[in-house]
Amino acid sequence: MKTWTVITVCCSLFLAGCTSVEPWVKPYERAHLADPIMNFQRNPVSSAYMTHVYQAREAARGAEGGHGGGCGCN
Structure with a gap:
C-alpha cells in the first residue's frame, strides 16, 4: 500500500x-x-547624473548594465 x-x-x-x-x-x-x-x-536628469557618479566610483563604464545596439558603437 505504501508503494x-x-x-x-x-x-x-x-x-x-x-x-x-x-x-x-x-x-x-x-x-x-x-x-x-x-x-x-x-x-530623469537626476537619475542620469547619479548613474554617471556611480560609474565614476566603479571606475568602469556600464557599471549598472549595458546599453546600445548591435553595431558596436557607443
Missing part, C-alpha cells in the same frame, strides 16, 4: 508540470504598467 501511495504522489507531481502557464499580466493591464507614473525614477 502505491508513493507511485501516485510521484505521478501527480510529474503530471502537474504539464499544465500550461498563463501570463501574469493580462493584456488589458499592460497599459497601466506602461504609464509614466510607474517609472522608478522621478527625475
Whole structure:
C-alpha cells in the first residue's frame, strides 16, 4: 500500500508540470504598467547624473548594465 501511495504522489507531481502557464499580466493591464507614473525614477536628469557618479566610483563604464545596439558603437 505504501508503494502505491508513493507511485501516485510521484505521478501527480510529474503530471502537474504539464499544465500550461498563463501570463501574469493580462493584456488589458499592460497599459497601466506602461504609464509614466510607474517609472522608478522621478527625475530623469537626476537619475542620469547619479548613474554617471556611480560609474565614476566603479571606475568602469556600464557599471549598472549595458546599453546600445548591435553595431558596436557607443
